[in-house]
Amino acid sequence: EVFLVESGGGLGQPGGSLRLSCAASGFTFRSYAVSWVRQSPGKGLEWVSTISGSGDSIYYADSVKGRLTISRDNSKNTVYLQMNSLSADDSALYYCAKGRRAWLSDFDSWGHGTLVTVSS
């Protein structure tokens, strides 16, 4: 069974940084893309970023480009989201989602999310 467990959320200062982690188990981690998707209070789901299974291909939503960085450590079965220059718009429940393929994939399994609140 696939498990995805997000951590690292919490209270962040405007302009500050947070690092989210997504620990995965139950599948051959390096063979699948992983994405971050967020839901802001009262809003819908928003795709944030995707990293391919090998880590060679990475894409970001325009709203986070240059501020958020996705990475993965296939030896630790973990994906990270480094969040810099935080703003109130980044406040959301952040989900980690496994792809169905190594790249160009929808999101077939999801974690339960980690909550990020940006406030002074």
Next chain:
Amino acid sequence: QSALTQPASVSGSPGQSVTISCTGTSNDVGAYNYVSWYQYHPGKAPKSMIYDVNNRSPGVSNRFSGSKSGNTASLTISGLQAEDEADYYCSSYTASTTWVFGGGTKLTVL
């Protein structure tokens, strides 16, 4: 990248069928067969229902089906059950090598 357009809400009685539309553009829904649908209860893990337009995810009831025509994709739920009440989101790959979600549709089972 603008969100895909979904109706804010739909409703139906138990046993009836409902269809949720998801309208995009020739740069996303119309260009690729990478349309997927998710069932979502706020604060919980979303659940994949349909992928690649019309493929059911493992374990999903055959009461759920997906289709696409032009720039509009659709999710049809037949034989509505109380447990189907949830928010539903569509998603598509885009020509900008990004993914975009719809605004979400709240399904109420009357």
